[in-house]
Amino acid sequence: MSAGTVTIRVRRGTPEEPSRVETFAVPYTEGMSVLDAVMWVHAHVDSTLAIRYACINANACKECMVRVDGKTGYACTSRLGPEGALIEPLDNKALIRDLVTDIVPPKERLAAHLSADG
Amino acid sequence: MPQLETDVLVIGAGGAGMYAAVAAAREGARVVLVDKSLVGRGGATIMAQMTVAAAVGEWEPDHWTHHLADTIEAGRGLCNERLAAILCEEAPVRIREMDSWRVGWAREDGRMRAVMAPGHKIPRCVYVDFLNTGPAVAKTLRTQVAQGAGIARVSGLSIADLAVHDGRVAGAVGINLEDGAPVGIAARAVILAAGGLTRLFRRNSASANMGGDAFALALNAGAELIDMEFPQFFPIGHLAPRLVGMDPIMWDPFRYKLGGRLLNGNMEEFIENYGEQDSGVYTAPRDITSYAIVKECEAGRGSPNGGVYLSFEHIPEPELRLAFGPVIDRLAKNGIDLTRRPIEVAPIAHYHMGGIRVDERMETRIAGLYAAGEAVGGANGANRLSGNAIPEAFVFGERAGRFAAERRSEAGAWRSDDDGRAERVVDGAHGSGRNNRAGLGALLRELQALMWDDVGLLRTEEGLSRALDRIRRMRDDDLPALAPARKTRFDHALLDWLDLRASLLAAESVALAALNRRESRGAHQREDFVETDPAYARNQVVTLSTDGALECDWAGIVEASHARAPLEAAE
Numbered sequence: 047m048s049a050g051t052v053t054i055r056v057r058r059g060t061p062e063e064p065s066r067v068e069t070f071a072v073p074y075t076e077g078m079s080v081l082d083a084v085m086w087v088h089a090h091v092d093s094t095l096a097i098r099y100a101c102i103n104a105n106a107c108k109e110c111m112v113r114v115d116g117k118t119g120y121a122c123t124s125r126l127g128p129e130g131a132l133i134e135p136l137d138n139k140a141l142i143r144d145l146v147t148d149i150v151p152p153k154e155r156l157a158a159h160l161s162a163d164g
Numbered sequence: 165m166p167q168l169e170t171d172v173l174v175i176g177a178g179g180a181g182m183y184a185a186v187a188a189a190r191e192g193a194r195v196v197l198v199d200k201s202l203v204g205r206g207g208a209t210i211m212a213q214m215t216v217a218a219a220v221g222e223w224e225p226d227h228w229t230h231h232l233a234d235t236i237e238a239g240r241g242l243c244n245e246r247l248a249a250i251l252c253e254e255a256p257v258r259i260r261e262m263d264s265w266r267v268g269w270a271r272e273d274g275r276m277r278a279v280m281a282p283g284h285k286i287p288r289c290v291y292v293d294f295l296n297t298g299p300a301v302a303k304t305l306r307t308q309v310a311q312g313a314g315i316a317r318v319s320g321l322s323i324a325d326l327a328v329h330d331g332r333v334a335g336a337v338g339i340n341l342e343d344g345a346p347v348g349i350a351a352r353a354v355i356l357a358a359g360g361l362t363r364l365f366r367r368n369s370a371s372a373n374m375g376g377d378a379f380a381l382a383l384n385a386g387a388e389l390i391d392m393e394f395p396q397f398f399p400i401g402h403l404a405p406r407l408v409g410m411d412p413i414m415w416d417p418f419r420y421k422l423g424g425r426l427l428n429g430n431m432e433e434f435i436e437n438y439g440e441q442d443s444g445v446y447t448a449p450r451d452i453t454s455y456a457i458v459k460e461c462e463a464g465r466g467s468p469n470g471g472v473y474l475s476f477e478h479i480p481e482p483e484l485r486l487a488f489g490p491v492i493d494r495l496a497k498n499g500i501d502l503t504r505r506p507i508e509v510a511p512i513a514h515y516h517m518g519g520i521r522v523d524e525r526m527e528t529r530i531a532g533l534y535a536a537g538e539a540v541g542g543a544n545g546a547n548r549l550s551g552n553a554i555p556e557a558f559v560f561g562e563r564a565g566r567f568a569a570e571r572r573s574e575a576g577a578w579r580s581d582d583d584g585r586a587e588r589v590v591d592g593a594h595g596s597g598r599n600n601r602a603g604l605g606a607l608l609r610e611l612q613a614l615m616w617d618d619v620g621l622l623r624t625e626e627g628l629s630r631a632l633d634r635i636r637r638m639r640d641d642d643l644p645a646l647a648p649a650r651k652t653r654f655d656h657a658l659l660d661w662l663d664l665r666a667s668l669l670a671a672e673s674v675a676l677a678a679l680n681r682r683e684s685r686g687a688h689q690r691e692d693f694v695e696t697d698p699a700y701a702r703n704q705v706v707t708l709s710t711d712g713a714l715e716c717d718w719a720g721i722v723e724a725s726h727a728r729a730p731l732e733a734a735e
Contacts, residue, residue, distance in 0.1 A: 060653050077406030077498070088656070089605030094648070096656040100206035101371045104411040106299055107205040123409035142342060143654040153310075154203055154319040156340045156347065159168060159196070 050074055052126060054083050056095065057134040058144045067132070074128060079103070080114050081121035084133065084145065096144040097121070111136060112145050121145075165583060166335060166348035170196040170316070171572040172565070173336055173351035175323050176378065178207025179557035180537025180564070181357030182305035183258075187565030188355075189312040193572040195565075196349060197315055199373075200322040200341070200659070204306035206373045207359050208515075208538060209557055212298030214417035215281050215289035217551030218255035223278035225731040226286045228252040233728055235552060238283045238449060239517075239545025240686040241701045242391060245724035246524055247543040251552065251559050258558035259290060267304040268292050279420045281550035283449050289551040294489050295417055301554065321347060323377070324589045324662055326354060326385040326533070327582045333385065333532040334577035337586035341659065344652035346586035350578035353532045353568035356382055356520060357561065360538040361670045362395065365513035366609075366616035369401055369412050375663045376670025378539035382520045383669060383708040387528035390541040390703050390719070391518035393677035394687045396548050397621055399453035400426070401512025403471040407498050412512055414491075415474055416550075419446040421487040426453075427473040427506065428465040434472070451547045451686050454511040458621050461510075471510030476502040511621060515553055517544045517687065518677070521705060526564035532571055536564035542703070542722070546686025593661055597649025604646050604660045607638060611664075611671060619675045624691050628679040635675060639668040672714055673706045680704060680716050 052074040059065035070091060072083045081099060088095045100107035103122050110121040113134040121133070139147035152158060172188040174181045177199035185197040199206055219226040231252040236243050263269055263276075269290045270277040280287040292300040309315055323338040327348075335350040361376035362368045379389055400419070402412040418424060423444040428434045435442035438456040442448060448456075457472050467473050476484065481503050484492055492502075500507060519541030526534045537557040544552060614634060618627035643665060648657035681704065683697035684690045703719045 075406065077408060079408045089609065090602055092601040093604040093657040093660050094601055094651070094655075096654045098201075098654075099372055100201040101211055101411075103408065104211050104371075105409040106210045106302075106411070107201065107371065109202060109205055120409075125408060143651075143656075146654045146656075148342070150202065150319045150342070154317045155342070156167075156318050156321060156345070159316045159318060 052083065052128055053130040054087070054126070055130070055132045056084065056087070056145065057132070058095070060143050061141050078126050079122055080112070080124040080126050080131060080133060081110055083126050084121060096146045098146050098149070109149070111149070113137065166350040166578060168196055168347070168349040170194050170349065170351050172353045172355065172568045173349050174198070174355045174357055175336065175381070176207060176356070176358035177203040177317070178357065178359060178537065179209030179301055179305060179554060180539070180561035181355070182309050183558050183561030184355045184357055184536050184565035184568070185315050186305070186308045186312050187562045188569040189314045191566055191569035193314065193569035195315045196318065196351070197309065198318045198321040198323060198338070200320065201373055202319045203317045204302050204309065206371055208371060208374060209554065210298045210302040211369070211371060211411050211413070212301065212554055213295040213411055213414055214291040214297050214420060215279065215551035216259065216291060216297060216554040217281065217284065217289050217549065218259040218555050219252065219288055220256045220259055220276050220278065220290060222275040224287055226288050227729040227731060228256065229726045229729045230286055230731070231255070231288060232726055234284050235544070235549045238547050238549040240547055240696070242545035242685070242703060242721065244542035244722040246722050247540070249724050249726055250524060250563070251543050251556055254559040255555035258555065258562060262301065262304060262558065265304050265308055267300050281420060282447050283549045284551070289420070291417070294491050295414060297554070322659060322662060323381065324593070325585065326381055327578065327585060328385045328530055329577050329579060331386070331531055332577045333530055334579065334582060337589055339590050339658070341654050344655055346590045348583060348586045350576050350582070352574050352576050353534060353571040355534045355536055355564045355568055356539050357536040357564070358539055360516035360519070361667070361674070362513040362516065364612060364615045364667055364671050364674070365395065365620060366612040367401065367510070368513040369398060370513070375667040377663070377666045378520065378535065379673065380666035380669040382528065382535065383673070383706070385530050385533060387530050387533055388521040389518060389673055389706040390521040391545070392541070392673045392706050393681050393704065394517035394546050395513055395674065396450060396515040396517055396687050397454040397511040398514035399450055399457055399511050400474055400509035401514070403508040403510045404469040405499060405507070407500070410494065410498070413514065415507070415509060418476065418488070422476060422479050422483070425475045425478070427475055428460045429467050429472070430465055431473065434460055434465070449547065450550065454621055455689060457511055467508045469508050471508045473506040474509045475506035477504065477506065479503070515548055517541065517546065517548050525567040526560055527567065534564040534568050536561040546688060593647060593658055594650040595647030601657070604657060604664060607642055607646060608660070608664055608667070611635070611638065611667060615671055615674070619671070619678055622689050622691050623678055625679065628675055632672065632675040632679060635668060635672045639672065643668060676714050676716060677704045677706055
């Protein structure tokens with residue numbers, strides 16, 4: 047099933063620093079998703095690469111939204127072609143780190159309850 | 165001072181945790197509901213595709229005692245029958261409550277539709293179309309949680325340790341992922357609702373959070389685990405071709421509605437050779453089907469990717485569309501046309517029968533510490549009946565919340581020296597980070613391979629001993645050396661490290677319990693002890709000693725007698 051490698055470029059960084067695009071070669075499997083590739087890098091190359099996901103492949107948790115070649119979508123349902131892709135954090139949400147943006151509803155943030163509890 | 169103070173802290177916000185929060189809040193307790201993912205988005209519940217077993221009795225006459233009899237039979241003699249009876253008796257109550265919250269159970273002619281599932285003698289599994297049970301349940305409970313007075317939701321909070329003094333829980337500590345802040349939460353009662361451990365196995369249907377957190381937290385707090393040697397392998401997890409955006413368990417509902425045929429690599433039916441029937445009906449129990457598939461592959465009669473075939477080729481397309489509507493289009497996008505070729509399936513780690521030992525109030529031996537959902541052990545014995553996981557989340561969640569709320573007027577056990585506990589735990593999880601950044605991923609992969617090969621579907625003393633030895637060295641040597649350098653914002657490597665710390669302890673408890681059970685029963689199949697031995701009709705209890713070693717002991721089966729009620733008497 048494997049047919050060589052595919053190259054993904056990932057925009058990384060935090061709000062405190064200029065972002066950078068890092069390039070990773072990932073084993074290519076026909077039909078693989080963008081999330082498959084990012085999870086592969088996280089597991090095999092750099093566990094500090096940050097991305098949010100929970101259900102992994104079921105399109106149920108709706109946490110893995112990113113931009114793929116400029117287009118917003120879920121990483122788990124975005125197919126990765128042999129030509130590779132540029133993967134970036136959402137641009138309409140505050141950046142936290144790498145592909146993680148602040149998608150937590152305001153009422154579910156710790157800070158909301160710290161202030162409420164004094 | 166702790167950062168948060170509450171009556172009831174619920175750890176894990178899947179089906180069981182959300183139900184617990186709602187139940188505690190309506191008793192008047194203040195609740196903090198935390199999840200390391202997003203509240204109501206992570207965990208296993210939202211992944212559920214279809215069946216929820218409950219003797220609602222609208223579709224065909226049924227009674228909970230019949231559901232109980234089927235549950236106990238599936239459990240191969242090891243069910244805690246009191247917990248199983250609670251599960252079966254209260255499941256219809258919770259199903260109707262969810263109905264009143266408009267979850268949308270499928271109906272025909274106004275009656276709640278129920279399907280037959282493997283191991284059941286009456287069609288009693290309700291569902292939400294199409295393959296939408298989990299998302300519908302999660303959405304309904306998210307709404308109830310949001311509307312419940314006194315429930316504070318915290319997403320992105322990873323709990324790392326519980327505070328316990330003199331056998332009484334005092335609260336928990338963890339890390340807020342967004343900014344890396346250590347967090348202490350003082351609570352009069354704590355409910356562990358953080359799910360099972362299926363992520364420990366190489367092939368699994370887990371979400372990212374099913375790494376055994378609840379079990380590690382319970383062990384470290386001094387609570388007991390039970391039946392840890394019994395992980396359930398779902399026999400027909402999707403194998404090939406690659407599917408994107410669909411859960412690997414999806415063929416289960418297809419078989420409920422359409423039958424389908426299970427064929428080996430020679431396109432022959434084979435379940436018959438293992439004492440069960442298949443041929444277009446879906447009734448063979450999960451443990452036997454998984455075993456049969458592994459044995460066919462061992463004998464060289466597997467499919468090209470190492471499983472068997474599942475075929476719906478004999479079913480006309482209009483019938484497929486009627487049963488699964490838009491799902492057929494999603495399959496087409498994945499290049500799958502069920503009328504033209506079979507797909508390949510193979511066993512996949514799916515659920516854990518074992519878990520935290522609780523009484524009928526869902527309380528552990530640590531005062532104020534409760535468990536709910538898949539994290540609870542005992543109700544399902546050595547093999548879980550299809551459809552029992554979601555009712556378990558509802559019923560045990562509701563009970564844990566209701567009983568935990570009774571502690572709302574007690575004095576808390578949080579001490580001033582607990583204030584620094586969160587900081588100490590976070591400090592202890594960090595190191596130089598000098599080790600290569602691929603180390604944590606490599607260690608998890610090694611653990612998953614070890615668990616799959618040596619602690620998986622077919623076990624031997626040699627393999628289990630090898631696994632146990634390696635897991636202990638991973639826990640003592642490999643993990644400490646991989647502690648990452650400290651970062652503040654969304655420290656994914658720290659999250660991985662904490663996950664792995666919990667996973668290794670949970671994995672060790674599975675391997676140790678499996679080594680001690682020198683027989684085959686349900687999901688625990690020993691190649692060196694192939695028969696079921698009546699002398700092992702008892703449960704195994706795992707605890708953590710003060711010097712950090714796991715210890716096992718045996719306990720007698722908890723029995724209850726509930727004769728099957730006559731079905732005419734059903735509502």
